[in-house]
Amino acid sequence: xxxxxxxxxxxxxPEGENLVLNCSFTxxxxxxxxWFRQDPGKGLTSLLxxxxxxxxQTSGRLNASLDKSSGRSTLxxxxxxxxxSATYLCAVRPDSNYQxxxxxxxxxxxKP
Amino acid sequence: xxxxxQSPRHEVTEMGQEVTLRCKxxxxxxxxxxxxxxxxxxxxxxxxxxxxxxxxxxxxxxxRFSAKMPNASFSTLKIQxxxxxxxxxxxxxxxxxxxxxxxxxxxxxxxxx
Numbered sequence: 001x002x003x004x005x006x007x008x009x010x011x012x013x014p015e016g017e018n019l020v021l022n023c024s025f026t027x028x029x030x031x032x033x034x035w036f037r038q039d040p041g042k043g044l045t046s047l048l049x050x051x052x053x054x055x056x057q058t059s060g061r062l063n064a065s066l067d068k069s070s071g072r073s074t075l076x077x078x079x080x081x082x083x084x085s086a087t088y089l090c091a092v093r094p095d096s097n098y099q100x101x102x103x104x105x106x107x108x109x110x111k112p
Numbered sequence: 113x114x115x116x117x118q119s120p121r122h123e124v125t126e127m128g129q130e131v132t133l134r135c136k137x138x139x140x141x142x143x144x145x146x147x148x149x150x151x152x153x154x155x156x157x158x159x160x161x162x163x164x165x166x167x168x169x170x171x172x173x174x175x176r177f178s179a180k181m182p183n184a185s186f187s188t189l190k191i192q193x194x195x196x197x198x199x200x201x202x203x204x205x206x207x208x209x210x211x212x213x214x215x216x217x218x219x220x221x222x223x224x225x
Contacts, residue, residue, distance in 0.1 A: 034213060043116070043203055043216030089155070098143065099168065100214070102155040 002027045004092050006103035014111050015082060021075040021106045023090035028068045031093040035064050035075050038087045038105070047088075048075070052095075080110045114138070116217035118204050124223045130192040133220045136185055137206030145214060146179055146189050147203040155203075161187065194224045 003026045013019055023033070032051045036044040048057045048064040050073070056065040063076040077084055087107045091100040117136040125131060137144050145160040159169040164181045172179070176195070181187040191198055201221050205214040 041218070043205075043218045044214075046213035046215070049213050091155075098145075098160060099157050099171075104154045 002030075002092060002094055002101045004090060004101050004103040006088075006090060006106050008106060009104065010107040010109070012109040012111060013080060015080060017080050018076065018078050019080055019108075021077070021088050021108070023073040023075070023103055025071045025073075025092045025101070027094070028071055029095045030068065031095050033064075033066055033073050033093070034091045034100070035062075035073075036089045036091065038089060044089065077108075082110045082112050084108060085110045116204055116206055116215050118202075118217035118220050120220060121218065122221045122223075124225065125194060126225050127195055128193045129224075130190065131194045131198075131222060131224075133189040133202050133204075133222070135187045135189070135204030135217060137187070137204070138208075138215055139185065141206035141208050141215070142184075143207045143209065143214075144181060144187050145205040145207075146187070147205065148200045149203060149219070150200045158189070196224045198222065199224050 005024045007022050030052050032049055034049045035047045037047050038044045048059055050057050050064055050066040061078040066073045087105040089105040090103045093100055119134045142163050146158040147155050148158055149155045158171045159179045160167055161181045177191055179189045201219045203216050203219045205216045207214045
């Protein structure tokens with residue numbers, strides 16, 4: 001059974017720092033992996049989607065990597081800003097169906 | 113472009129009452145997903161539809177929960193009778209083709225007293 005873990009559960013860093021959020025999964029047979037952002041009282045916004053054949057995806061200051069063999073993905077945020085404060089969730093789509101398996105999220109606080 | 117629209121945003125009702133949550137997906141999207149989010153269990157997929165047809169409802173917790181999608185622009189999630197443990201935030205999401213990123217609504221915060 002696929003399980004997705006995100007560590008740490010919470011992270012607080014000063015503005016301007018580069019940071020890495022981690023996501024690990026137990027079954028390497030995945031179709032894709034997605035990173036989402038959730039702001040308080042809001043839904044989830046898709047940030048990056050990495051197909052199983054890809055190693056990384058980039059969007060602006062965000063870079064997500066995928067290592068299927070080790071069951072890991074990282075989300076790198078460059079030059080963090082207070083507006084990056086949110087909960088970041090990763091979700092794995094198993095091979096064969098459209099159900100996403102979710103991590104519990106990392107709550108990120110960027111201090112001005 | 114309008115995103116996924118959910119209503120109501122908040123619902124407070126007494127145990128035993130019927131609750132109906134509504135969702136309008138993004139026009140053109142052929143997949144619709146209903147999720148529940150709680151502190152204890154995180155995000156859970158309840159059911160998803162493809163072209164208005166329920167594909168996987170294995171996440172629906174009990175027979176008290178039912179979902180319908182009468183047309184491509186509307187879906188409902190109904191709880192009857194409601195119980196306090198149903199209190200959660202319920203999200204609807206849609207996507208164009210199942211493998212594409214899902215677009216989420218802002219959710220319905222449900223409190224059952």
